Amino acid sequence: MKTDSIFYRLFKERGEVFFELIERPVQEAQDYNFASYEVKQTAFRIDGFFQPLQEDTTKPLYFTEVQFRYDANVYAGLFAEIFIYLNQNNPGQDWRGIIIFATRGFEPKNLLPYQELLESRKVTRIYLDELPSRRFRSLNMEIVRLVICDRAVALEVGREVLEQTDEVEDETERLDLLNLITTVLSYKFSDLSREAMEQMFGLDELRQTRFAREMREEGREEGREEGREEGREEGREEAKIQLIPILLELGLSIDRIAASLSLSVEQVQQAIADREEN
Template identity: 40%
Template sequence: MKTDSIFYRLFLEMPGIYFQLLGESPTLASSYRFRSVEIKQTGFRLDGVLVPNTQSPDTPIHFGEVQMQKDEAFYRRFFGEIFLYLRQYEEAKYWQGLVVFANRDIEPEDTQPYKVLLDSSQVTVVYLEDLGEDAYDNLGLGIVKLIVEDEELAVQQAKKLAAKATTELAQQTEKEKVLELVKTIILYKFKNLSPEEVVEMLGMDDFKKSRLYLGIKQEGIEEGREKGIEEGTLLTKLQLVPMFLELGLSVEEIAQRLDLTVEQVQQAAQNNE
């Protein structure tokens, strides 16, 4: 999983999803803090690291990686990073690993050097293609499945998740967080739509009342007035830049998709740092 991927954002904002993929209770997330750890002098970065809040030496540290494309060197990098971490952070005694593949076809074929680890209870391998329709009964797993859902079904399932979040989540901040994630995923799948169009399409009436949505809409109006262009058109495109960067697209690819100049994309990226 790249540091700037949407899965990093998922694990950061909803760490309970990580434990659900392990088949455990999402409440375990309250005992951990999520970190992105850079290993000194190696150029490696561990993206999904859940460090226990407790001082108990028996509580494991969790290392998570999500792989969406074929990479034969994946396991070499993943386990190499873990053991370099253990070398540099001597307080870590027990650990567990979670590897999430989009499907079985992209898993490296050469697993022999790590067979003992992969066959042990220390490492869990999850294939998103195995998530059935019942995944949408759970908000966390449903969001994960939505990422790999076919376009023809994505909108329908996104509407279900949005409705589920609206009815089941009592805290407004948590509700907005889930709705924003669902909106972001649909924007990624349907790049010709604006955030406002996606919100309308998914029937996110509650989200339209949120400070986040109203702020985006007002900023779009003000930007349009200042620059004498159609209200929000340019700003809407610029707001999509951080999301596309999170999904791993290059500056040039983003400029082409959004019909912007490379300079505009670079400026939007700098403003978001």
């Protein structure tokens, strides 16, 4: 799954994330619907579009683009989409263009044709790797941090986000959050089984999410409930073995890994040796 696709899902399921990113009150998300928009009779498609739910000329339209790779034409494409939309729909309210880059290096090099727009209040550029740490204090922004951080940091951030999710009182919202978070974690740790993810994050409720159900439907879930106890035990053992290379990446010693996973030092050493052979 592409990282920009995860962001568009974030915006659709938790519009508050977008408004926190652009430093607007999160309550404004209640007044908007997020969707993609196909511009009629053209090859353009607006991937991220926040439109007010009610006709209210005081609330701007938000056109957003998320870039996790270099694209020299990203500004040309975005502004073309915006002005074609304005021409076709003639809206009564103001508009804003929001471009979210993973890093400044993904921004086009030739800015001259768009300079006046980029420097106007119409356009906001966000570089995720330059956001100050104080911006990552809410649950929404912690989920953003989970999406953009590297794998080693994701272990710690994932646990923090899940702890915050436990505090959400509304059951439906909490399960929606778990579905979203487990999707991000499965993207970050695509080489791990469900059992390994449960072992890593202590996420018993993972069994209730769409992610777990999809794994069951595709026949990828190990240690099935209907299996024998021996099979379940083997699944748990394999889950621990899968965690060893990740814990090594985090700088843990063999002794500490063994203690953390309730394995012997010999088992950890053998797993490392088997991995190096493969």
